[in-house]
Amino acid sequence: METQKQIDHDLMRRIQRDDFTAFDKLVDRYKDRLVNVLFRMLNDRNEAEDLVQDTFLRVYKHRQDYDFTYCLSTWIYTIALNLAKNELRRKKKFKFFSIFDMQENGVELKDNKPGPQSLKMVLDKAIAKLPTKYKTAFVLRDVDQMSYDEVAQVLGVPLGTVKSRVNRARAILKDELRPKLEERRALSKGSLVPVRTM
Amino acid sequence: MRCQKALSCLSAQCDDTLSEQQRRELAAHLEECASCRREAFYFSEIKGQTGRLDNVRTRIDFNLRLKSRINTWEAEQARPVEPSLWQTLAGYPARIGEFAHALSGILYGPRRYALVGVASLLLAAAVWTGYTTNGFIVGGQSYTSQVAEIAPVDMVTARAYLVDQESAAEAGFGYLASGISLVDHASPRTEPNYVMPTVPAEQMSAQVIF
Numbered sequence A: 001m002e003t004q005k006q007i008d009h010d011l012m013r014r015i016q017r018d019d020f021t022a023f024d025k026l027v028d029r030y031k032d033r034l035v036n037v038l039f040r041m042l043n044d045r046n047e048a049e050d051l052v053q054d055t056f057l058r059v060y061k062h063r064q065d066y067d068f069t070y071c072l073s074t075w076i077y078t079i080a081l082n083l084a085k086n087e088l089r090r091k092k093k094f095k096f097f098s099i100f101d102m103q104e105n106g107v108e109l110k111d112n113k114p115g116p117q118s119l120k121m122v123l124d125k126a127i128a129k130l131p132t133k134y135k136t137a138f139v140l141r142d143v144d145q146m147s148y149d150e151v152a153q154v155l156g157v158p159l160g161t162v163k164s165r166v167n168r169a170r171a172i173l174k175d176e177l178r179p180k181l182e183e184r185r186a187l188s189k190g191s192l193v194p195v196r197t198m
Numbered sequence B: 001m002r003c004q005k006a007l008s009c010l011s012a013q014c015d016d017t018l019s020e021q022q023r024r025e026l027a028a029h030l031e032e033c034a035s036c037r038r039e040a041f042y043f044s045e046i047k048g049q050t051g052r053l054d055n056v057r058t059r060i061d062f063n064l065r066l067k068s069r070i071n072t073w074e075a076e077q078a079r080p081v082e083p084s085l086w087q088t089l090a091g092y093p094a095r096i097g098e099f100a101h102a103l104s105g106i107l108y109g110p111r112r113y114a115l116v117g118v119a120s121l122l123l124a125a126a127v128w129t130g131y132t133t134n135g136f137i138v139g140g141q142s143y144t145s146q147v148a149e150i151a152p153v154d155m156v157t158a159r160a161y162l163v164d165q166e167s168a169a170e171a172g173f174g175y176l177a178s179g180i181s182l183v184d185h186a187s188p189r190t191e192p193n194y195v196m197p198t199v200p201a202e203q204m205s206a207q208v209i210f
């Protein structure tokens, strides 16, 4: 953990001296994690990528303002999530007008595939439907695999609040997926005869 | 351990953050309670499946596109800040009287002050609305506010002058004939900042005749 922070800080010192190679390295360290998190938040791959671009552009523009007492990753994630929250607020405002857009954007989740939906597909959709504050905590903790402490720093809320939000999200997902999970449980217990795979 | 307490521990169990004693108590409860055992299975499945979801990755040209955006931004930073004509006129409303006075003083004298004031206000309004084809006619000659080129030097000291053919030629700027130029008053007629060439009367959307 400390070493990751150290690597980031070394890169940032170089970035502050206008070393673009260092900036590229920093981008490579975080871009895929960030786009995955923002995709889960926004449900739109293009939008997620645009906002990750905006995030790094801001990091670069404000590189001289960076405070080395904080984790660089916390700073980057905070910027990215603020951008995502603004986007979600904006979408909510115009929800009435953009039903068709949203349907189109939802294509990313492949929920229009015919046939029975896999547990993964149902989970994808259920995560997308979570209320924003639970979803944010859940995505950072369970999708991005951040520690609770890191999530608390990024969201700027107490550790206990993060834990209860993650619990709440897991509980909502559990209820949402109950039929699928039950199928799976029965299967794992052997009460249903599983189709033999090669 | 009771069911309610056991259920509240399930999420923490997923994170492996239970104390040794809590872990033992929960295990003992799950051993004998099928309902909680089922919930525990659900929680661990959610956790496991979430970890196996398909991850989205950035596109291959992500860094390249970012670099190009940064280059654009840096180029913008390097360019000196130039106030637009709109900003300058909007920022100096008090100068309109002075502007009018300069116009009237040069061409018509104080009696025309008010009328030329209206003309200059119209000019300002025309420029304000975005360099469209607004224009006006002064003394039977037509002028326009359509700006062909903007190359500000120092708008803080800029003033407006009406330039007739003779005085323009005299000053060595033949191309200013029958135009209106905003020039740097520190060196009038030698360094025109703004050149507004005339346009045919039919293209004008506003006219003042006096």
Ligand SMILES: [Zn+2]
Pocket (backbone or CB within 6 Å): B002, B003, B004, B006, B029, B033, B035, B036, B037
């Ligand atoms: Zn129980």
